[in-house]
Amino acid sequence: MDVETFCLRACIEAETVRRWIEVGLVRAELTEADLARAALIRDLVEDFGVNLEGVEVALDLLDQLHEARAALRRVLGVVAAADPELKARVLAALREPG
Amino acid sequence: MARDPYAVLGVARTATADEIKAAYRKLAKTLHPDLNPGDRSAEARFKEVSAAYDLLSDPDKRRRYDEGEIDAEGQERPRGPFFRDRPEAGTFRWRGTGRSRPSGLQDLFDDLFGASAAETGFALPGEDVRLRLTVPFLDAVNGGKARLTLPSGETVDVTIPAGTEDGTILRLRGKGLPGIGEGPPGDALVELAVAPHPLYRREGDLIRYDLPVSITEAVLGAKVQAPTPAGPVVLAIPPGSNSGTVLRLRGRGVARADGSRGDCLVTLQVVLPPKPDRELEDFLRRWEGGRRFDPRAGIGG
Numbered sequence A: 001m002d003v004e005t006f007c008l009r010a011c012i013e014a015e016t017v018r019r020w021i022e023v024g025l026v027r028a029e030l031t032e033a034d035l036a037r038a039a040l041i042r043d044l045v046e047d048f049g050v051n052l053e054g055v056e057v058a059l060d061l062l063d064q065l066h067e068a069r070a071a072l073r074r075v076l077g078v079v080a081a082a083d084p085e086l087k088a089r090v091l092a093a094l095r096e097p098g
Numbered sequence B: 001m002a003r004d005p006y007a008v009l010g011v012a013r014t015a016t017a018d019e020i021k022a023a024y025r026k027l028a029k030t031l032h033p034d035l036n037p038g039d040r041s042a043e044a045r046f047k048e049v050s051a052a053y054d055l056l057s058d059p060d061k062r063r064r065y066d067e068g069e070i071d072a073e074g075q076e077r078p079r080g081p082f083f084r085d086r087p088e089a090g091t092f093r094w095r096g097t098g099r100s101r102p103s104g105l106q107d108l109f110d111d112l113f114g115a116s117a118a119e120t121g122f123a124l125p126g127e128d129v130r131l132r133l134t135v136p137f138l139d140a141v142n143g144g145k146a147r148l149t150l151p152s153g154e155t156v157d158v159t160i161p162a163g164t165e166d167g168t169i170l171r172l173r174g175k176g177l178p179g180i181g182e183g184p185p186g187d188a189l190v191e192l193a194v195a196p197h198p199l200y201r202r203e204g205d206l207i208r209y210d211l212p213v214s215i216t217e218a219v220l221g222a223k224v225q226a227p228t229p230a231g232p233v234v235l236a237i238p239p240g241s242n243s244g245t246v247l248r249l250r251g252r253g254v255a256r257a258d259g260s261r262g263d264c265l266v267t268l269q270v271v272l273p274p275k276p277d278r279e280l281e282d283f284l285r286r287w288e289g290g291r292r293f294d295p296r297a298g299i300g301g
Helices: A003-010 A014-022 A032-047 A052-081 A084-095 B005-009 B017-031 B042-056 B059-066 B087-095 B106-120 B137-142 B215-220 B278-286 B288-292
Strands: B129-135 B144-149 B155-160 B169-172 B188-194 B201-203 B206-214 B222-226 B233-237 B246-249 B264-271
Touching: A003 A014, A003 A032, A014 A032, A032 A052, A032 B017, A032 B087, A052 A084, A052 B087, B005 B017, B005 B042, B017 B042, B042 B059, B129 B137, B129 B144, B137 B144, B137 B188, B155 B169, B206 B215, B206 B222, B215 B222, B215 B264, B233 B246
Parallel strands: B129 B188, B206 B264
Antiparallel strands: B144 B155, B169 B188, B201 B206, B222 B233, B246 B264
């Protein structure tokens, strides 16, 4: 989408979006995913008082978390499609503490 | 009526602006949906807490609320959309400019799959993405091209195969989400919806439509121009044709993969001139054959 629509929907200034694109927090394509990401960055900055350095650290960790969740979802998908006994053992292992 | 915003944030009615901000930050950090991607229940609580904060952090709104001028509803800024709800959320580490690094999961997969995994690198294929594309009727019948924007923002030109049916799924290899490690990217699955046409109807590889003809053309026969998806043709109307007469135009229908085409079936509709014609009326009053013919003979009911 164009910068104007993006800013309107995310409730942020065009100048701010340009800076976020520059430092690589949001991609220049400005898709729906970038919009959701910008809304999160806005909340971190405006509501939680996190500075841009802190936002970069938080988003990098969050991206790793999403990546790990996506990978785990796929692994569990393979497990679920495989053997019922293996599935039961994986479920039991996930319930074990630590 | 929304709950009392002071109770939602857990602060006294005499709390200072700083105390309100601190209470909000403490709660919001544990409730923000994007900071709790796995907790579906956090979203409703987060919205309630942020609505309370939006009201109490604005001195004017807070005063009017305290004086009973406004209630706690409808004072909040919209929140979201939330990044965790995007299917692309797990792919951003590859897409950022200069922030890309190898997967943070490498060591885990190495533990799980041993040294061979460590040597070759763990790989998982990327997920497929699903899209829908509306195709003009004639592009589906004759084949054509369409431009499509993928969720990644990339635009691709796709070929609509000749004879495409409604609901056909095109697979664009490698246009889905990226894989993990050396894993190949997923595919984009594009479902094609064929738009209706004002004249043509489609039955498999047949095209049907109604062609209006004058009473003169129907009775005496004529050569008329008739449209088909493969371009207009001259159609011979045999003498004595009727409304409902079906004429077949071979090889003028839906294109097939082998280059041939189905047929086009034209149903004639005899249409009288829009204004009553004195000469025609005079003739019909005198016309004996017309009086003797009963078109309803043998009709049941």
